[in-house]
Amino acid sequence: MRIRTTRNNAKWYAAVVGLATAGTFVLSTGSAGAHGYTDQPLSRQKMCASGGTVANCGDIQWEPQSVEGPKGFPAAGPADGRICSANHTNFGQLDQPKTPSGGAWPTTRVTGGQNYSFRWQFTAVHATTDFKYYVTKPGWNQNHALTRADLNTTPFLTVPYNGQRPPSTLSHSGTLPSGLSGHHVILGVWTIADTANAFYSCADVTF
Incomplete structure (x- = not known):
C-alpha cells in the first residue's frame, strides 16, 4: 500500500x-523581447538569420528580430561601437566591420537622390512613434565598429507613425541622400511609443 x-x-x-x-x-x-528588422535594404541581422547569406554569426542567427535597445538616438540609445547590436553583447557580430569569415558585409546597391522603398518585417508589433533613418558620412571609418562620429546624426528620413501598430510587413518610401559613393551603412531606428526602447537595424549599401 x-x-x-x-x-x-x-x-x-x-x-x-x-x-x-x-x-x-x-x-x-x-x-521574449521579440520584434522586427529591415529586409530592404537587407540588414546585417537578416543576413545572419538562419539560412541567410552570412554564416556563423552566433545568437543573432536565431533572433534577427530582437535587436532592441534604449530609445532616444542619437542623444541616447546604444553606446558607440555597439549601435548595430543595440548593446547586446551576444549580438556583437553585428558591430564588427567584417563578417565572421573575414569578408566584407554584402551590400544592397542604391542610388543617391532617388526614391527608395524601405521595408520592415515584424514578428510582434508595438505602438510606434516613428521610423528614422541615418547614413554614414563621406569618408567614414569602415575599419571599426560604428559610432556616432561615423554617422550624419540628422536623419535623412523620418516617418511618423502616431502611436499606431504596424502590420506584419511595412514599407514606406523616401529619398536617399545624394553626394555619397561607395560603401555606407544605413541605420534604421524603429521607436516604440509605449516602452523605453527602440529597435536598431544596420544595413550595408553601395551608392
Whole structure:
C-alpha cells in the first residue's frame, strides 16, 4: 500500500513538474523581447538569420528580430561601437566591420537622390512613434565598429507613425541622400511609443 501511494505521489509530482516546466516555457517564449528588422535594404541581422547569406554569426542567427535597445538616438540609445547590436553583447557580430569569415558585409546597391522603398518585417508589433533613418558620412571609418562620429546624426528620413501598430510587413518610401559613393551603412531606428526602447537595424549599401 505504501509503495502504491509513493508511486502515485511520484506520478502526480512528475505531472505537476512537467506542467510547470511547460508553463514556464510558454511564458518565457511569449514574453521574449521579440520584434522586427529591415529586409530592404537587407540588414546585417537578416543576413545572419538562419539560412541567410552570412554564416556563423552566433545568437543573432536565431533572433534577427530582437535587436532592441534604449530609445532616444542619437542623444541616447546604444553606446558607440555597439549601435548595430543595440548593446547586446551576444549580438556583437553585428558591430564588427567584417563578417565572421573575414569578408566584407554584402551590400544592397542604391542610388543617391532617388526614391527608395524601405521595408520592415515584424514578428510582434508595438505602438510606434516613428521610423528614422541615418547614413554614414563621406569618408567614414569602415575599419571599426560604428559610432556616432561615423554617422550624419540628422536623419535623412523620418516617418511618423502616431502611436499606431504596424502590420506584419511595412514599407514606406523616401529619398536617399545624394553626394555619397561607395560603401555606407544605413541605420534604421524603429521607436516604440509605449516602452523605453527602440529597435536598431544596420544595413550595408553601395551608392
